[in-house]
Structures are given as structure tokens and as C-alpha cells.
Amino acid sequence: MDALMHLMDGFGHAFTPMNLLWVLVGCLLGTAVGVLPGLGSSMAVALLLPLTFALDPTGAFIMFAGVYFGGLFGDSTMAILMNTPGQSSAIASTFEGHKMALSGRAPQALATSAIGAFIGGFISCVVVVFLAPVLADLSASFGPAEYFALALFAFAATSSVVADSVLKGLVALVLGIGISVIGIDSVSGTERFTFGVQNLFDGISLVTVTVAVLALGEVFFIASRIRRDPNRAEIRASGRPFLSKSEFREATPAWLRGTAIGLPFGVIPVGGADVPTFMAYGLERKLDTRRKDPQFGKGAIRGLAAPEAAGNATTGTAMGALLALGLPISSTAAIMLAAFRQYGLQPGPLLFDRAPDLVWGLLASFFIAMIVLLVINLPFAPLWAKLLLIPRPYLYAGIAVFCGLGIYATSASVFDLCMLLGIGILGFILRRYGVPLAPLMIGMVLGPLAETNMRDALLSSDGSLAVFFQSPIAVVLYVILLAALVYTGVGRWRARKR
């Protein structure tokens, strides 16, 4: 109950008018940058970094936490309404979320996502408060062999998004992995697909690809069909502004399952919140096929609820990992780590002893931020849905401008803008020929994870393949994987026989 006492003290520190103001500012700002494509919470935190010189640490970090969580609440808004996700963690929300919006359930979809983000974030904060030391042990038990097994597992778990057309799905997957290997190889220093162009040495960032393929590609696609597709009048929101009881009942288990998937990912560095969102989506889709009346593809509320909860659950534990281990899981966390250094503080095992006021105040402010964000996002769901009333030429022109602005702001490079345009056109072509985009993004996220860890594992074992099967965690993952494959295979075989 020690933790509870500390937390109560923390609330005491957080509940000053100034700190509450910073939470609010952070949440609003985070929501705003989350909504705009290309502007991620990492950039917002980076731009706010100079503020650390003027503010006291508690105020600054409380605001950063608001921005971080706000970004995850906000990024799904455009993903659902326009099919143009603001950050990679919202990609999985486009699949069913946008379909819900298209079928006139935009406010409900937004509410589902806001509540999902709230549940995931809230539960993960509770976990962090009480289990921070256990999380530390979990992260230490993960070596490259375990990560590799996890990456394979995630590939399999997300394979259902490929299943519509195996060939097209594989094309997109390979394309994604192909893009991810561009740049200088970190181990050997070899250039891969850079053609000697310096700007490609660091590879193509996931942000650029997300914005280009998903946001800009969508803009091009809409533009190409603007005179052919019927007016969008019919997809305007239906009257009901909130979730019905039956929708609530349907979404609740998905929220909880998503949270459970997202929680452990916060402490193991696998590139942030995108992997668990895909896995949560994959699981819901698998479960859906066994129902009498499959909803997926028609705007399934569960297909939106699970990834939203998973994404925010990861963020919560990621903040815990940052505080307790000094391990930055995502780019936003990495910048916050830099901010801690500005104050001469070092996240890690000693921070809880050295600056308890700050840590517990910050943890308390997470809870406040969650509630503030829910309050901001829920009533505004119907209002956001009104975005769809803006005539499409204005709306999509605006999105295109913000895509460019976001990419240019991170690197001040014209080259990146050209790349954005080029990959955007690629995204348009893929859309035009019905190639699914999700596998491309999955390949881009999981490809490097699998590759790096396979090589790290082999380096550490002097090339012996046995390293992959020595750890119990890895073996368990492989066994589950194998069992799932056999189960699916047998199911298919039986279905065919019948």
C-alpha cells in the first residue's frame, strides 16, 4: 500500500492550479497534433523542449505527458473520419473505424476510440503504479532471441489482414520490408538501396511512409474520383451521438483484450505502440470469423475498440519503463528522456528515490490527463464528425498541406518532401489496384525488428542457430505459433473437405 500513499501525495502535487493548467494545455496540444496528419506527439514534445528551461520540472513533464497521451487520443480522429491516420499507432484504427464512419456511425466510432484509449491508458497507469519493479524484470528477461520469436509471432498474428488476397497482401508486405531496409546497415555499415544518395543513409522514416501512403495516397485517390463518386451526403452522421447499450456490450471485451495485449509491449522496445495495435486488430478479426454474423469489413466496433485500447495501454507502460528503467520505448519517450537530462535528472532506478515528488506527481497527472482527455474527446465526437461536412476540395487540400508541413517541420529538407510525394503516388497506385496497405505498414514496422534481433542473436551466439531455441520465453512463443498454424490449417482442410 506504499504505492497508494505515494500516489496520494502525488495527487497533492499535481492538484495545483498551475499544474492542472499544464495538463490541460498539454492535452489540447497533443490532441491537436494527433489530429493533424504528419505532426506526431514526438514533434510536439521536441518543439516544447525549450520550455523546460522556463518551467519547473513537474509542470513541464505533466504537460509532456498530456501531449503524449493526447496524441494517442487524437490520432485516431482523422484515421476514422478521413482514412488518414495522424501517426503510425492509428493505422489499425483506420481499417474498421473508417468503415464505421462510412456507414454513418462516425460519432460512435470516435466515442469508441476515445473510451478505448481511456480504458487502455487508465489500466496501464494502474499497472505502472503498482508493478513498476516487476516490469523492470520483464524487460531484462528479453534478449534478441525472444524479440525475434516475438516478431515472428506478431507477423503471424497480423497475417489475417493479408488474407483477403494472398498475392496482393504479400506484394505489399514485401514492399514494406523493402522500404524498411533502405539506408546504412547498422551492424556492417553497408549501404542498402541508397544509390549513393546521402539523404537515404538514415533510411526512410516510418512517419514519412505513414503520412505518404495512408494520408497523401488517400488524398490523391479521393481527388481522382471526386467527380465519379456520389456526394458524401449519405455518410453524414446519424442522429445518435453516443454508444448504445448493445454497442457498449459489444465493445467492452474488445477494449479489455486490447489493453491486455498492449500492456507488456510498453516495456520491451519494439518500436512503440504500432505493433500491439496490429496484433489486437488481428486477434479481434480472428475471433470475429467464428461468430455467427461476422462484422469485420462492415465497420466492426470491436475492430476499432481493441487497437485503440492496445495503443494507449502501451503508452502507459512505456512511460513506466522510461521512469523506472530509463529505457525510451518510443521517439516521444526518447525526447522526454532528453528533457529529464535538461533538469539534471536521470530516469532509472534512482529517480523514485531522488525525486519522489516529481515521479509521483507525474504518475498522478497521468490519471488526470486521461480524465481530461476523455472529457475533451467524448463531447467533441459529434463535433469532429462535422468535419465531414466541409466540402471535399477544401478538406483534402488542407490535409495535403498539413502532410507536407508535418514532414518538412521534422527535418527542414526538400528531399523529404519529394520523397513524401513519390511514396504518396505509390500509395495511390496501390489503392487504385486494390492492394491492401496494412501489410505494407506491418512489414515496415516488424521487418526491422525481426532482422535486427535475428542478427543480434546470431552475433551473440557466434553464428549458432541453437540460440533461438534456448530461452523458455522464445520456445513458448514458437509453440503457440505452431499450434495456431496447425489449428488454422486443420480448420481449412476440414472446411474444404466438407
Place this chain on the structure above:
Amino acid sequence: MTQDSHLTRRRFGYLAYGVLAVAAVSTATGFSIKKGAAAGDLSANLTLIAPAGAGGGWDGFARETQQAMRLSGVTNNAQVLNIPGAGGTIGLGKFATMDGRADTVLATGSAMTGGIALNKSPVGYKDATLLARVAEDYDVLITANDSSYQSMDQLVGDWKSGKKFKWTGGSAGSIDHLTVAQIARVNDIDPGTITYIPKSGGGEAIATLLSHTTDFACTGYNEVSDQVEAGRVRALGLAAPKRIAGIDIPTMTEQGHKVTMTNWRGYLGAPGISEDERAQLIDILDATRKSEAWQDALKRNQWTDVWLTGPEFESFIAADQKQTDEILKELGL
């Protein structure tokens, strides 16, 4: 009804125009600020280019400088611009085209020396004007707290007798990697035989130590000092020329391993600036360095003041490049 929807449409139309107008005006102001900075007293307006992304090492260095300049009143308006990529050589490449722009300086350091060599960069230090070395920090050699190694001699003894170790630290060719290679070199071990697993920073490096994927890590002391103090990892040696006040770790040199690699940082001026402008910029940096705010920044970041300018700085750069090139060649990078 029709009129109503017409009105809503118009209102949203105005809104869209409004957003665009605001965006246009703010970008235009941004450009004009940059233009305005081109002339006049150098201390009135100064742009510090950090050739790395936000949150990276150079970014922190540039922002600390900016802050010290502001607080001490050395310059009225200093801004930081991030141009990340390819070990700082993208920023350097852009900087090399800013001929005569005395109002802009570029953060540089050992990582750029490595970046130029690793990326076979078409631009180098010769394409800019050398200003000064400002500060440096030191790598520390660490191992997991349950490791049986208590000293560097024990480690080097086993290494020499053929035991294979796995090392970790920052990216391939980084100062961390070079430090590992130099430990090997000064003990007549071929750096080409080192197994090195690059990670993104001290936090990740420690994670691989604790999961026993790797045996030893070289990483910036300021990244892991708390983990050392908390006893999660054990420090075996500090790659500093002499003991640093407040750090209770024996240097590698005093243990008989003359490792001289340091992670230095400094500033470059644009190519083609006049001698007078160069002197002015050095004065600005010197005044900043002496300010109280900068002393505070040194303490916070655990940097050591190693001010060096003029011909000595030039020969330092030449020696740094030579040593880096040699080691990278032996590492096969």
C-alpha cells in the same frame, strides 16, 4: 433548408480559407525572420544548426548553447535549426553551401568526424570554417553487476589469452565503437576480431548487458551514471585523460590502457566568412562559455570544458580525423 446548408458550406469555406491564410502568413514570417538575420551585428541574431534530430546529442548541445546565450545576454536572438541525417554530414553538406553566412554556426564533434569517414561524405571540415572545440564528455566501460570481471586488467588478460567477448554501445563507427577498438589496439588485439552489437544508446546497451546478450559496453558516462550508482551495472574504467572531479571511477589511462578517444563537441562557421567575422563568432562562443548559465549546463550534462581554438584546434581536428580513419579501417567499416 437549402439556404441553411448553403450557409454552413460557406462558413466552412471561410474556415478553410482562414486556416490556409494563417498557415501562409506564419510561414512567410518564418522566412522573413531568416532573411532579416543575414546582415548586421552577428550577436543580434544567430542560428545554431544542430545536424541531428530533436532529442539527439547535438540537439541538446545546441539548445544548451542557445539557452546560455540568451540568459547571459551574449546574443539577443539565437535559434536552433535541426538538419538531421547521415552522422551530421547532411547538415554539413547544407552548411557548406551557405557561403559567407556569418550569422549561422554548425554544431560539430567526434560523431561528425566519424560520419564524414563512414559515409565517405563529399564534404568535410575543409568546407567550413573551424571555430572552436567547446566541451567533451567521456565513455565509460561497464559490465553487468553479476559479472565476474572487477577490473580492466582482468578483462584485457582474458581477452589477450583468446577469450571472446561480446561488446555493445552506440551505432557502428560511433565513439563507443571506436573506444572499444582503441582498448583492443593499445593491447595489441586486432580490432577486426571484435564482436560488436550496435544499440541506439546507453539504456538499450544496459538492457543487453542485463539479459546477458553482451558482456561489456562502452557508452557515454552521462547516459548511465545513475545506473552505475544504483549498482545495476559495474564501471571498470573511464576513457578520460585524467580523473574527473565527482566521478569515482579510475581512468583507463591510469590502469595502463592509454585510451584517448573522447566525445568532443564544438562549432563550425560557414565557409567564406572573413577573418573578422570568424574572430567575432569565436568571441561570442567564448563569452557564452564563460557565462554562469553555461557553467551550470556543463555541470548538468557532465561535460568538461575543453576550449580550444585557432591553429591548435586545426591540428586537433587533423589528429582526430587521422585516428578515426585508421581505427575505422581496422574495423573494416
